[in-house]
Amino acid sequence: MKSGLPSRLRCGIFDHLDDDGRDAARQYEDRLKLIEVCDSLGFYAYHLAEHHCTPHGRGPSPNLFLSSVAQRTRRLRFGPLVLLLNLYHPLRAFEEICMLDQLSGGRLEVGIGRGSQPIEWGYLGISADAAPSRFTEASEILNIALKLKGHTLSYQGHHFELSEIPLTLRPHQRPYPPTWIASNRPESAQWAAANGANLACIGPACVVRNVTDAYRSHRAHNTAAHGREPFLGLARMVVIAKSDRDAHAAAETAYRRWLESFKFLYELNDIPTPPVLPLTFDAALESELCVVGTPTSVRQLLHQQMEVAGANYLLCQLAFGNLPLESSLYTATAIKSEILDSFGG
Numbered sequence: 575m576k577s578g579l580p581s582r583l584r585c586g587i588f589d590h591l592d593d594d595g596r597d598a599a600r601q602y603e604d605r606l607k608l609i610e611v612c613d614s615l616g617f618y619a620y621h622l623a624e625h626h627c628t629p630h631g632r633g634p635s636p637n638l639f640l641s642s643v644a645q646r647t648r649r650l651r652f653g654p655l656v657l658l659l660n661l662y663h664p665l666r667a668f669e670e671i672c673m674l675d676q677l678s679g680g681r682l683e684v685g686i687g688r689g690s691q692p693i694e695w696g697y698l699g700i701s702a703d704a705a706p707s708r709f710t711e712a713s714e715i716l717n718i719a720l721k722l723k724g725h726t727l728s729y730q731g732h733h734f735e736l737s738e739i740p741l742t743l744r745p746h747q748r749p750y751p752p753t754w755i756a757s758n759r760p761e762s763a764q765w766a767a768a769n770g771a772n773l774a775c776i777g778p779a780c781v782v783r784n785v786t787d788a789y790r791s792h793r794a795h796n797t798a799a800h801g802r803e804p805f806l807g808l809a810r811m812v813v814i815a816k817s818d819r820d821a822h823a824a825a826e827t828a829y830r831r832w833l834e835s836f837k838f839l840y841e842l843n844d845i846p847t848p849p850v851l852p853l854t855f856d857a858a859l860e861s862e863l864c865v866v867g868t869p870t871s872v873r874q875l876l877h878q879q880m881e882v883a884g885a886n887y888l889l890c891q892l893a894f895g896n897l898p899l900e901s902s903l904y905t906a907t908a909i910k911s912e913i914l915d916s917f918g919g
Contacts, residue, residue: 593629656687760788828895
């Protein structure tokens with residue numbers, strides 16, 4: 575097949591861990607079963623979002639859930655996408671990163687960000703006005719701690735003042751774990767390229783192309799991040815079934831449930847949802863947020879969108895809404911045979 579895609583395409587899993595309507599303990603266990611299967615199928619990594627006080631995210635402490643992922647998998651890499659540094663003391667974030675990387679033998683991928691929902695920050699005592707500068711300082715401290723060659727850290731800022739703090743933990747990976755940001759803004763892509771971070775994007779492929787082009791135009795070509803090409807990820811909700819009818823029926827029901835969870839805080843606080851949010855399943859298909867169908871049709875759609883987007887990493891949201899575990903497992907297996915195997919991933 576002729577394609578502008580790389581000969582070795584990587585696939586990862588993105589997850590909101592949104593409320594599926596069942597007991598949380600049952601949902602956690604089913605998700606871990608899905609992750610175990612994805613580990614055996616050869617998926618590259620599992621990326622978990624962080625949300626608070628909303629059914630949109632049952633993983634408010636992603637590092638806690640990821641510690642279970644570390645023990646239930648052997649090859650699969652994993653990490654938060656993203657860790658909301660606004661809400662952490664940076665030293666605490668650094669120590670948890672070190673622990674996870676050591677627990678997993680060096681399989682951690684660290685996504686960091688400010689987040690997109692000020693209401694959630696406010697519930698935890700961080701105002702929208704303070705969030706930008708607090709994130710800037712926290713990310714600076716985390717970056718210094720990960721790259722520090724000495725044993726103590728000092729930093730003077732508005733939010734954090736650190737004086738000769740002993741750093742007694744180090745990550746397993748050297749010099750430090752790969753980093754990620756999630757953004758659809760070319761300016762953020764330029765920052766990621768200049769700092770050797772990987773990028774995750776969502777949106778129509780033609781729009782994402784502006785972001786990946788900005789990344790490539792600002793990339794430092796004399797360095798390779800962690801011995802591999804940087805990942806430019808394209809996120810998609812993916813449902814595959816034996817027939818188009820079955821796939822669409824399952825995906826539409828699940829998307830309706832996912833959408834209710836997404837809108838929960840907006841409706842509770844009487845604020846408008848983001849204008850780019852597809853408010854119907856048909857709109858989700860039209861905007862390319864969802865890719866649904868048979869193994870063959872989904873493979874063709876995803877290959878086309880990846881090429882248009884200029885992406886080299888496919889982030890599949892295999893579980894969302896109230897999709898049954900069996901449906902997610904079928905999709906994962908189909909991705910293995912139709913995408914990973916055909917591209918040597």
